[in-house]
Amino acid sequence: MAGHSKWANIKHRKGRQDAARGNLFAKLCRAVEAAARQGGGDPNGNAVLATAIDKARSASVPKDNIERAIKRGTGELVGERLDTMFYEGYAPGGVALLVQVLTDNRNRAASDVRSAFTRNGGNLGEPGSVSYLFDQKGYLLVDGDEDDILLAALESGAEDVRTSGSQFEVITAPEDFTTVRSALGEADLDVQSAEVTQLPSTTIVLDAPKASRVLRLVDALDDLNDVQEVYGNFDIPDNILESLASR
Numbered sequence: 001m002a003g004h005s006k007w008a009n010i011k012h013r014k015g016r017q018d019a020a021r022g023n024l025f026a027k028l029c030r031a032v033e034a035a036a037r038q039g040g041g042d043p044n045g046n047a048v049l050a051t052a053i054d055k056a057r058s059a060s061v062p063k064d065n066i067e068r069a070i071k072r073g074t075g076e077l078v079g080e081r082l083d084t085m086f087y088e089g090y091a092p093g094g095v096a097l098l099v100q101v102l103t104d105n106r107n108r109a110a111s112d113v114r115s116a117f118t119r120n121g122g123n124l125g126e127p128g129s130v131s132y133l134f135d136q137k138g139y140l141l142v143d144g145d146e147d148d149i150l151l152a153a154l155e156s157g158a159e160d161v162r163t164s165g166s167q168f169e170v171i172t173a174p175e176d177f178t179t180v181r182s183a184l185g186e187a188d189l190d191v192q193s194a195e196v197t198q199l200p201s202t203t204i205v206l207d208a209p210k211a212s213r214v215l216r217l218v219d220a221l222d223d224l225n226d227v228q229e230v231y232g233n234f235d236i237p238d239n240i241l242e243s244l245a246s247r
Helices: 003-014 020-038 047-058 063-074 108-118 144-154 174-186 207-223 239-245
Strands: 082-093 093-101 135-141 162-165 167-172 190-200 227-232
Touching: 003 063, 020 047, 020 063, 020 093, 020 227, 047 063, 063 082, 082 108, 082 207, 093 108, 093 190, 093 207, 108 207, 108 227, 135 174, 144 162, 144 167, 144 174, 167 174, 174 190, 190 227, 207 227, 207 239
Parallel strands: none
Antiparallel strands: 082 093, 093 227, 135 167, 135 190, 162 167
Protein backbone atom coordinates (compact mmCIF):
# COMPACT_ATOMS: atom_id res chain seq x y z
CA MET A 1 0.00 0.00 0.00
CA ALA A 2 1.22 3.54 -0.69
CA GLY A 3 2.79 5.57 2.07
CA HIS A 4 -0.28 7.66 2.87
CA SER A 5 -2.08 4.60 4.24
CA LYS A 6 0.75 3.92 6.67
CA TRP A 7 0.93 7.60 7.60
CA ALA A 8 -2.81 7.69 8.29
CA ASN A 9 -2.51 4.63 10.54
CA ILE A 10 0.27 6.28 12.55
CA LYS A 11 -1.79 9.44 12.99
CA HIS A 12 -4.74 7.32 14.13
CA ARG A 13 -2.65 5.52 16.72
CA LYS A 14 -1.28 8.81 18.03
CA GLY A 15 -4.84 10.11 18.40
CA ARG A 16 -6.45 13.36 17.32
CA GLN A 17 -6.98 16.49 19.36
CA ASP A 18 -10.48 17.00 20.72
CA ALA A 19 -10.84 20.16 18.63
CA ALA A 20 -10.47 18.11 15.46
CA ARG A 21 -12.87 15.33 16.48
CA GLY A 22 -16.03 17.18 15.48
CA ASN A 23 -14.60 17.86 12.04
CA LEU A 24 -13.55 14.22 11.70
CA PHE A 25 -17.01 12.98 12.71
CA ALA A 26 -18.63 15.29 10.17
CA LYS A 27 -16.36 14.04 7.38
CA LEU A 28 -17.00 10.40 8.21
CA CYS A 29 -20.77 10.88 8.37
CA ARG A 30 -20.71 12.69 5.03
CA ALA A 31 -18.89 9.73 3.52
CA VAL A 32 -21.52 7.34 4.89
CA GLU A 33 -24.32 9.53 3.51
CA ALA A 34 -22.74 9.79 0.06
CA ALA A 35 -22.11 6.04 -0.14
CA ALA A 36 -25.70 5.26 0.84
CA ARG A 37 -27.00 7.74 -1.75
CA GLN A 38 -24.89 6.16 -4.48
CA GLY A 39 -25.29 2.45 -3.75
CA GLY A 40 -28.15 2.03 -1.28
CA GLY A 41 -28.32 1.66 2.48
CA ASP A 42 -27.38 -2.01 2.84
CA PRO A 43 -23.65 -2.39 3.54
CA ASN A 44 -23.81 -6.07 2.55
CA GLY A 45 -24.53 -5.03 -1.01
CA ASN A 46 -22.63 -1.73 -1.00
CA ALA A 47 -18.90 -2.15 -0.45
CA VAL A 48 -18.23 1.59 -0.39
CA LEU A 49 -20.84 2.03 2.35
CA ALA A 50 -19.34 -0.88 4.31
CA THR A 51 -15.96 0.84 4.21
CA ALA A 52 -17.43 4.20 5.25
CA ILE A 53 -19.27 2.62 8.19
CA ASP A 54 -16.14 0.75 9.33
CA LYS A 55 -14.10 3.96 9.27
CA ALA A 56 -16.77 5.82 11.22
CA ARG A 57 -16.99 3.08 13.85
CA SER A 58 -13.20 2.87 14.22
CA ALA A 59 -13.17 6.63 14.96
CA SER A 60 -15.89 6.14 17.63
CA VAL A 61 -18.61 7.97 15.73
CA PRO A 62 -21.85 7.32 17.65
CA LYS A 63 -24.13 4.66 16.19
CA ASP A 64 -27.05 7.09 15.97
CA ASN A 65 -24.98 9.49 13.86
CA ILE A 66 -24.10 6.71 11.43
CA GLU A 67 -27.71 5.56 11.15
CA ARG A 68 -28.94 9.11 10.49
CA ALA A 69 -26.30 9.54 7.80
CA ILE A 70 -27.49 6.36 6.07
CA LYS A 71 -31.09 7.57 6.21
CA ARG A 72 -30.13 10.93 4.73
CA GLY A 73 -28.38 9.08 1.93
CA THR A 74 -31.37 6.87 1.17
CA GLY A 75 -33.80 9.77 1.37
CA GLU A 76 -35.54 8.73 4.59
CA LEU A 77 -34.31 11.97 6.17
CA VAL A 78 -33.76 15.32 4.48
CA GLY A 79 -30.10 16.16 3.96
CA GLU A 80 -27.97 18.70 2.12
CA ARG A 81 -26.98 18.12 -1.49
CA LEU A 82 -23.43 16.81 -1.65
CA ASP A 83 -21.33 16.53 -4.80
CA THR A 84 -18.43 14.09 -5.12
CA MET A 85 -15.48 15.25 -7.22
CA PHE A 86 -11.85 14.35 -7.74
CA TYR A 87 -8.99 16.82 -8.08
CA GLU A 88 -5.67 15.71 -9.50
CA GLY A 89 -2.21 17.11 -9.05
CA TYR A 90 1.40 16.65 -8.08
CA ALA A 91 3.18 16.97 -4.76
CA PRO A 92 6.88 17.91 -4.51
CA GLY A 93 9.11 15.32 -6.15
CA GLY A 94 6.59 14.43 -8.86
CA VAL A 95 4.33 12.41 -6.56
CA ALA A 96 0.81 12.01 -8.00
CA LEU A 97 -2.11 12.90 -5.73
CA LEU A 98 -5.77 12.11 -6.28
CA VAL A 99 -8.01 14.15 -3.96
CA GLN A 100 -11.58 13.06 -3.29
CA VAL A 101 -13.91 15.90 -2.33
CA LEU A 102 -17.43 15.75 -0.96
CA THR A 103 -18.97 19.21 -0.82
CA ASP A 104 -22.08 21.35 -0.86
CA ASN A 105 -20.11 24.22 -2.43
CA ARG A 106 -18.02 23.42 -5.51
CA ASN A 107 -16.45 26.88 -5.75
CA ARG A 108 -15.26 26.81 -2.14
CA ALA A 109 -13.85 23.31 -2.51
CA ALA A 110 -11.97 24.16 -5.70
CA SER A 111 -10.47 27.30 -4.18
CA ASP A 112 -9.39 25.52 -0.98
CA VAL A 113 -7.79 22.58 -2.79
CA ARG A 114 -5.94 24.85 -5.22
CA SER A 115 -4.66 26.98 -2.35
CA ALA A 116 -3.41 23.93 -0.43
CA PHE A 117 -1.44 22.74 -3.46
CA THR A 118 0.03 26.18 -4.15
CA ARG A 119 1.04 26.94 -0.56
CA ASN A 120 2.74 23.57 -0.05
CA GLY A 121 4.86 23.27 -3.17
CA GLY A 122 2.45 21.25 -5.27
CA ASN A 123 0.72 21.77 -8.59
CA LEU A 124 -2.95 21.20 -9.33
CA GLY A 125 -3.35 19.36 -12.63
CA GLU A 126 -6.00 18.96 -15.29
CA PRO A 127 -8.65 16.20 -15.14
CA GLY A 128 -7.05 12.95 -16.24
CA SER A 129 -3.50 14.07 -15.50
CA VAL A 130 -2.95 11.48 -12.73
CA SER A 131 -6.16 9.47 -12.36
CA TYR A 132 -4.92 6.91 -14.89
CA LEU A 133 -2.30 5.89 -12.30
CA PHE A 134 -4.98 4.71 -9.84
CA ASP A 135 -7.56 1.90 -9.81
CA GLN A 136 -10.46 1.47 -7.41
CA LYS A 137 -9.88 -1.74 -5.49
CA GLY A 138 -10.86 -3.49 -2.31
CA TYR A 139 -7.90 -3.62 0.08
CA LEU A 140 -7.54 -5.76 3.19
CA LEU A 141 -4.51 -6.02 5.48
CA VAL A 142 -4.48 -9.42 7.17
CA ASP A 143 -2.49 -11.20 9.89
CA GLY A 144 -2.30 -14.99 9.95
CA ASP A 145 -0.96 -18.11 8.29
CA GLU A 146 -0.08 -17.53 4.65
CA ASP A 147 -1.69 -20.73 3.40
CA ASP A 148 -4.94 -19.99 5.27
CA ILE A 149 -5.06 -16.47 3.88
CA LEU A 150 -4.36 -17.60 0.34
CA LEU A 151 -7.04 -20.29 0.52
CA ALA A 152 -9.76 -18.05 1.97
CA ALA A 153 -8.92 -15.05 -0.20
CA LEU A 154 -8.51 -16.67 -3.58
CA GLU A 155 -11.43 -19.09 -3.17
CA SER A 156 -13.73 -16.16 -2.36
CA GLY A 157 -12.69 -14.16 -5.44
CA ALA A 158 -9.69 -12.03 -4.43
CA GLU A 159 -7.50 -10.83 -7.29
CA ASP A 160 -4.17 -10.98 -5.50
CA VAL A 161 -2.44 -11.63 -2.18
CA ARG A 162 0.85 -9.83 -1.47
CA THR A 163 3.29 -9.93 1.42
CA SER A 164 3.74 -6.73 3.43
CA GLY A 165 6.35 -7.36 6.09
CA SER A 166 4.83 -9.93 8.44
CA GLN A 167 1.32 -9.23 7.11
CA PHE A 168 -0.53 -9.84 3.87
CA GLU A 169 -2.36 -7.48 1.55
CA VAL A 170 -5.46 -8.90 -0.11
CA ILE A 171 -6.62 -7.08 -3.26
CA THR A 172 -10.12 -7.45 -4.68
CA ALA A 173 -12.41 -5.95 -7.29
CA PRO A 174 -14.78 -3.47 -5.55
CA GLU A 175 -17.78 -5.71 -6.15
CA ASP A 176 -16.04 -8.68 -4.50
CA PHE A 177 -14.82 -6.78 -1.44
CA THR A 178 -17.68 -7.71 0.90
CA THR A 179 -17.56 -11.40 -0.05
CA VAL A 180 -13.81 -11.65 0.45
CA ARG A 181 -13.93 -9.78 3.76
CA SER A 182 -16.62 -12.15 5.03
CA ALA A 183 -14.62 -15.19 3.93
CA LEU A 184 -11.53 -14.00 5.77
CA GLY A 185 -13.60 -13.41 8.90
CA GLU A 186 -15.21 -16.83 8.69
CA ALA A 187 -11.72 -18.34 8.46
CA ASP A 188 -10.88 -16.68 11.80
CA LEU A 189 -8.19 -14.53 10.21
CA ASP A 190 -7.24 -11.21 11.77
CA VAL A 191 -8.24 -8.44 9.34
CA GLN A 192 -6.35 -5.34 10.49
CA SER A 193 -7.95 -2.96 8.00
CA ALA A 194 -10.42 -3.21 5.14
CA GLU A 195 -11.53 -0.56 2.67
CA VAL A 196 -12.47 0.20 -0.89
CA THR A 197 -9.77 2.62 -1.98
CA GLN A 198 -7.73 3.91 -4.91
CA LEU A 199 -4.52 1.91 -5.37
CA PRO A 200 -1.64 3.29 -7.45
CA SER A 201 -0.24 1.14 -10.25
CA THR A 202 3.31 2.30 -9.45
CA THR A 203 4.88 4.00 -6.44
CA ILE A 204 7.72 6.43 -5.79
CA VAL A 205 9.95 5.71 -2.78
CA LEU A 206 10.72 8.89 -0.85
CA ASP A 207 13.68 9.85 1.30
CA ALA A 208 13.19 11.83 4.52
CA PRO A 209 13.33 15.40 3.07
CA LYS A 210 10.94 14.58 0.22
CA ALA A 211 8.64 12.62 2.51
CA SER A 212 8.37 15.59 4.85
CA ARG A 213 7.38 17.92 2.01
CA VAL A 214 4.86 15.48 0.52
CA LEU A 215 3.21 14.78 3.87
CA ARG A 216 2.97 18.50 4.61
CA LEU A 217 0.80 18.86 1.49
CA VAL A 218 -1.18 15.70 2.23
CA ASP A 219 -1.95 16.91 5.75
CA ALA A 220 -2.95 20.36 4.47
CA LEU A 221 -5.43 18.71 2.10
CA ASP A 222 -6.69 16.33 4.80
CA ASP A 223 -7.44 19.30 7.05
CA LEU A 224 -9.87 20.82 4.53
CA ASN A 225 -13.50 20.28 5.51
CA ASP A 226 -14.53 19.23 2.00
CA VAL A 227 -11.71 16.72 1.42
CA GLN A 228 -12.65 13.12 2.19
CA GLU A 229 -9.57 11.21 1.03
CA VAL A 230 -6.13 11.89 -0.40
CA TYR A 231 -4.57 9.09 -2.45
CA GLY A 232 -0.94 9.16 -3.49
CA ASN A 233 1.54 7.00 -5.39
CA PHE A 234 4.29 7.52 -2.82
CA ASP A 235 5.90 4.99 -0.52
CA ILE A 236 7.86 5.91 2.57
CA PRO A 237 10.13 3.46 4.44
CA ASP A 238 8.79 2.58 7.88
CA ASN A 239 11.77 4.04 9.75
CA ILE A 240 11.29 7.43 8.07
CA LEU A 241 7.54 7.39 8.75
CA GLU A 242 8.08 6.60 12.42
CA SER A 243 10.63 9.39 12.67
CA LEU A 244 8.31 11.92 11.06
CA ALA A 245 5.36 10.81 13.21
CA SER A 246 7.33 11.32 16.43
CA ARG A 247 8.01 14.99 15.71
